[in-house]
Amino acid sequence: MKTNNETEELNQMILVAQAQNETDLRLLQEQFELTYESLKPANIIKNVFHNMTNTxxxxxxxxxxxxxxxxxxxxxxxxxxxxxxxxxxxxxxxxxxxxxxxxxxxxxxxxxxxxxxxxxxxxxxxxxxx
CATH class of the missing domain: 1.10.1740 (Rna Polymerase Sigma Factor; Chain: A)
Known part of the structure; x- marks a missing residue:
């Protein structure tokens, strides 16, 4: 049988993995929102004109x-x-x-x-x- 120490380490590793998973999910959602906003036609046109006038x-x-x-x-x-x-x-x-x-x-x-x-x-x- 496993000792308490090994079980606690395993539980700790699971918690760390879950926290990392939640962080990755939050970052992915934020990146999705940024990408979605940048692909709107109005934003694409605005960016094109901004690049043209600044070059x-x-x-x-x-x-x-x-x-x-x-x-x-x-x-x-x-x-x-x-x-x-x-x-x-x-x-x-x-x-x-x-x-x-x-x-x-x-x-x-x-x-x-x-x-x-x-x-x-x-x-x-x-x-x-x-």
């Missing part, structure tokens, strides 16, 4: 693309105007594509040139009012 490369690329697209549309409007000619529309689309690509590739240079143009324009305007 400098993506932010710079978005700004470059927006500036390029805006410049391309303005270039097309200048070429086509209010014309209904299919030839002018095709030329306008080609101009839009070319300007968009050039400006989005070289945004830094175009930004500096545009900034200088605005500064000189506003400096001339303010010097005329003085």
């Amino acid at each position: 400098p490369d993506i932010k710079d690329n978005m700004v470059s693309s927006a500036i390029g697209l805006t410049s391309g549309i303005m270039g097309k409007k200048l070429v086509v105007g209010s014309s209904h000619s299919p030839v002018r529309k095709v030329i306008g689309t080609v101009v839009q594509f070319a300007v968009t690509n050039l400006v989005s590739k070289y945004t830094g240079g175009f930004s500096a040139i545009a900034g200088n143009m605005f500064k000189s324009f506003f400096n001339k305007k303010s010097s005329k009012t003085n």
Whole structure:
């Protein structure tokens, strides 16, 4: 027969195992809740936008693309105007594509040139009012 000492040790080991099991179960439930919350569509979208706005490369690329697209549309409007000619529309689309690509590739240079143009324009305007 087993002695009391061995039985007590066995009971103690069972209690430790049960406590560990309860701790593991609680941690698993908490992790499940976190995973469930993170997989909700609203949280996924929020995380994507958060990552996009906090990543400098993506932010710079978005700004470059927006500036390029805006410049391309303005270039097309200048070429086509209010014309209904299919030839002018095709030329306008080609101009839009070319300007968009050039400006989005070289945004830094175009930004500096545009900034200088605005500064000189506003400096001339303010010097005329003085």
